[in-house]
Amino acid sequence: MHPALSVILFTTLSGAGYGLVALMGGLAAAGRLPPDPWLAGVGLGLGSIAIAAGLIASTFHLGRPERAWRAFSQWRSSWLSREGVLSLLTFLPILALAYGAVIEHDMAGPWAIAGVATALLAVATVYCTAMIYRSLKPIAHWHNGWVAPGYLLFAAMSGALWLNAILLGFGEADRLIGAFALLSTAAAAAVKLGYWRHIDGTAGESSAESATGLGRFGAVRLLEAPHTGENYLMREMGFRIARKHAAKLRRVALLAGFAAPALLTILAMLLPPIGAIPAAVLAALSAMLGLLVERWLFFAEAKHAVTLYYGAARA
Amino acid sequence: MTSLPANPSPVKLGLVIDLDICVGCHACAVSCKEWNSGGHMAPLTDLDPYGPNPLGVWFNRVHSFEAGDGLDGRTVHFPRSCLHCETPACVEVCPTGASYKRAEDGIVLIDEALCIGCKLCSWACPYGAREYDDDVGVMKKCTLCIDRIYNENIAEAERVPACVSTCPVGARHFGDLGDPGSAISRLVEARDGYDLMPEQGCRPVNKYLPPRPRKREAGCTGAVPLPTEPAAATGFLGWVDRMLSR
Known part of the structure; x- marks a missing residue:
């Protein structure tokens, strides 16, 4: 997508x-x-x-x-x-x-x-x-049980990191919120890892054979596209990302989105306010950056069933 | 509005596409484009039509597939358009009520005046039936030529979708798939017509007829078979033949 x-x-x-x-x-x-x-x-x-x-x-x-x-x-x-x-x-x-x-x-x-x-x-x-x-059933990478918990946890995590920074900024540090930020970050990371594991292991329910109904003759492959140029469907639904780039971006998302915020939040708990405030703000900013990459991947890696009519084998 | 009709009529207008007959000439796609450029969902905008990267809205596109290998392999031309599903996912996701399924005949349409161009319907459709018009900022889709099939200003024989009327080989059929006795329903029954991607749960109304089984040997054409050996000569030529064969 x-x-x-x-x-x-x-x-x-x-x-x-x-x-x-x-x-x-x-x-x-x-x-x-x-x-x-x-x-x-x-x-x-x-x-x-x-x-x-x-x-x-x-x-x-x-x-x-x-x-x-x-x-x-x-x-x-x-x-x-x-x-x-x-x-x-x-x-x-x-x-x-x-x-x-x-x-x-x-x-x-x-x-x-x-x-x-x-x-x-x-x-x-x-x-x-x-x-x-x-x-959305045509997008197997979205039509699964990992998506809703993910969105809820990413919201909880980024909200908690910001709240932690605000509380520290007003000199009202709350250990409970710090702990909640850490816990939700860990849970969000776990759900994201589970999501990636799931989508790597799932090819989708539909295939070029079911999309055309021609599986009775054997494997189906596209011989000629309907037109030589691109169209809306290919641009909107046929977005593709190289596997090696996706792997790199997943590491960026994990580091910036979850690992760095967790470490910085722990640091903020240990340091005096002069160090704790920048650490907590940095944790929140880093999480936002990581989530932007994570969300970009959420779209870029998702495959739509309509791509089956444009050369994809499974979706 | 974007809830499906509570009491739909039994009428389910739709198309049946015969993959055994389609020759992949793209006439249906061109005729569709021509009619609909001035029809219910007009215009079907083309951007950069004569430039290096033309991009335009089409309701009907003809793909060509290869299925299987060797002698059993087939090349199949495959027209793809809106299937006017019984449970169209594209309708229910619409946030504005622009997308709707007509209760009286099951045609899935877009009210362009309500569409905000959020494109969610195109994400929800597994068949790629909906295309975004960059120029107008709204979604466009096949209307089953609603401006032809009920049009009393054109000859009765022409009151079928443009793609059906133009197909030079008769690979496209239009009719009521909700009536088991209709000609089109009997055709689907006789030829084992099938749904595309039934696993997506949209219950398409349009059906596809599979290519017929291939015949390995040519059938009898009525001509007398040619002899494999020349017949023995008689008379004078027979005497020459016998003399030379000694």
Whole structure:
């Protein structure tokens, strides 16, 4: 699949944003978020900016972005529509929580409910994003059980790394959040490794034989393409990446996305604030870079069934 | 809208493509392009049509495949277009309601005025039936020539999809595949018509007829077989033959 930069930016940025606001909402409801209004403002603000920037980026790949609002109508059948509806709905409890924390200096009672709603809606939105891909049967590399846990964990991990950096920046280091960042990073790395193992071992359910129905005569191969040039299908669905490049990029994703953030987070736990703050910020930045590479690969490595009509043997 | 019709009519209009007959002339693809460039989903934009990298929207493309090896191998020309599936994945993923399946005849269409060009429908379709029009920013797809088949302004014989009317060898058939008694359904029954990629679960309406079994020896043409040895001569030539054979 063609890795469109707008979609990669959207899923990574808003993933981190939803992870951040979900954790802050949960912590606020549990009474564990420091009562510093500046901290709440900066955290929820950064989260909202990341979400909004991602949502805006996602409209760049639309042919008719001015009609984007129409995507809120089909939530009964379409995961993309559900994602759109939930992504906007989530802003309501975020605003309520921010109002409580920043203006009212209160995160209990109704504001705690806003915190819970923020967490639930953020998780649901990320789940819908994952299900857009998970539900597409023609792409075997997406149509499997690794995708949804992956998206949820990548959001949790990047959100936790950012929250850890913000807490440290406000002198409110929380061992629990540091530990959660470490744990979610490890879990996310495990799921990504499992995902790669899975897609390396799966060839897909369909073949050139089933795509043409000509398997009764033996192996099927393309003799002549319908046209000498490219077409939309080949550009969008037929994107290919050399195996050696994929292997290299997987190592980059593992190092920048998971290994470096984990080490830097441990470092941040051990160092005094002067070293801990840059370490935690670097951990979050490195994770974003790694996730960008990971998300690029998620698209680039995915093979679509339509490629069977253009020379692929299995997909 | 993008939920499938709750009470679909039993009518399932679609195509049957005979892979035994298709000669790969691409006339169906060209005729489709011509008709639809001015039809329901017009225009079928071409970018850089006379330049080095032409790129355009086509609803119908003819691939050629080789299947098997040696004497048993076949070369098969394979027209590919929208199969107007009974459970079209492309419709249900549409976030705007632009994609829909008509309850009355099962034709899968796009309302261009609602389409935001997110391309998700083209990802959901395993058959490559949907193409993005870069120029207009919306998705395009086969309409089963909805502007021909119900068109009372053209002769009744022409009220079939452009690809069907143009096929010079009669490899394409149009009709109601929901009616088991229709000519097209009986053709599918008689020739063991099949679905493409049934494992994808889209339940295509269009069917493909497989190439017929190959005949290894030519059948009788009615001509008297030529003798392998010349017949023995009689009369004067026979006497010469006998004399020379001594």
